[in-house]
Ligand SMILES: O=C(O)CCC(=O)C(=O)O
């Protein structure tokens with residue numbers, strides 16, 4: 411029964427797939443970690459509710475987000491994208507990143523060629539059917555020396571992975587439950603995004619896809 415959650419949905423695909431010189435897809439890399447990760451997401455988002463952040467243009471994002479770690483990613487119509495040490499919704503400091511998340515992420519980054527990664531920010535993204543993330547670069551961090559480590563849980567998504575400019579060609583990468591993408595080095599500023607999520611049901615996450623994205627914000 412529980413094994414269903416961890417079954418490889420595309421066993422013919424390689425487990426370790428380079429997406430660029432500094433980028434790799436580690437397929438089906440989370441197995442027994444998925445259930446505890448989901449439990450902790452539930453606990454963390456009870457303290458720091460998922461919110462539809464508003465962009466500088468005044469548009470509410472379709473993805474709902476919350477953070478943990480020393481720095482949390484936020485946005486509002488006045489200030490736009492930035493990192494803060496407190497949650498604007500509650501006024502409270504963000505909760506620490508759970509210790510075993512740090513251990514897991516350090517291992518994943520090392521597997522991808524980035525040893526010694528200690529993130530100071532973890533973003534929790536929740537996608538419901540139709541939610542999407544347009545092509546963008548992750549460049550709100552004060553250092554770009556460390557990779558982005560991104561974990562997928564629940565419903566499948568299509569990750570768009572582009573190049574150094576918005577006009578660069580984009581490849582579509584299916585991201586399934588348990589997949590991990592790491593990009594850094596010369597690939598750190600590649601444009602990327604998520605196509606609108608298809609409706610569905612997942613045994614662990616119900617009608618959602620969760621993405622955990624780990625970053626180093628301060629050197
Ligand atoms: O949901 C994803 O897989 C990507 C999320 C992302 O690009 C971001 O949070 O900056």
Ligand SMILES: [Fe+2]
Nearest residue numbers: 546547548602
């Ligand atoms: Fe991103």
